[in-house]
Amino acid sequence: MTEFTIGRLAKQTGLATETLRYYERRGLIAPHQRTASGYRLYRREAFQRLRFIRRAQALGFSLDEIAELLALSDDPDQSAAVVKQFTRAKIQDIESRIRDLERMKRGLAALESHCPGHGPTSECPILAALNAEDE
């Protein structure tokens, strides 16, 4: 069997059929053809494409970005330089998000360490800090 209905593809990839149709609307993956009655038929390449999507998602790329990556991958005239630049930008984006989260974590940890963990909220240093006049 070299062709799969959407349900088989879904079962084997662990995705929901609705997700596959959603990816199609987003331009990420299309069935190779349709049956006379309109059923989607996918070939083995679909698994590869979905694996690409899954891996790229795990690396932090959005579906829009993945669509761009797939377009680059599909077009032999494109340069690897574009992909590298894309990757670098994503690394910087992630580094920036990590810095934001580290800052939040430090702020929370400082508050948490001052809280005795008992008594009324009126004496809670965490709430006091959020309410404080000074900056």
Add this chain to the structure above:
Amino acid sequence: MTEFTIGRLAKQTGLATETLRYYERRGLIAPHQRTASGYRLYRREAFQRLRFIRRAQALGFSLDEIAELLALSDDPDQSAAVVKQFTRAKIQDIESRIRDLERMKRGLAALESHCPGHGPTSECPILAALNAEDE
């Protein structure tokens, strides 16, 4: 002047009037009273409450969580223990997100270091890795 219309409160806090109305719908802040014609009137406490919201947001709390924090702050019968637990849970949440991002970053950095940055996409190791058969 001890009372402020929504526009004045917005200007002084840097928030949009729509955002203030949105916060009201979300149960975060309400005007002290209304004029006969329905205009919202806020008192000085509103600035404090909005500062609380801003700071809590900067620490990574969602508006729903901030609503809970404000409710805890408003209720003298609540224990500081709840706030401390809340803060701990948020720290763990943030640590988990940082770990996810670190993992992504390592994956991207590994790919990026293998890419020469020139040549056709067909020879791009980044795309190759995303397409690769093996796990």
Add this chain to the structure above:
DNA sequence: GTTGAGGTTGAACTATACTTTAAGGTGTAG
């Protein structure tokens, strides 16, 4: 031939934090 699993579509819903729009009332300065 009917039942049940699985397929089709478009639209609406989820979560988060707003922003925008539409249609209309209010307050004040000239």
Add this chain to the structure above:
DNA sequence: CTACACCTTAAAGTATAGTTCAACCTCAAC
């Protein structure tokens, strides 16, 4: 008295990644 800035509401739109729903069609088995 008429601009014009500012206020009101409810509803819809934005971005992201789907999920759920309604109404209907198809395919294989019994």
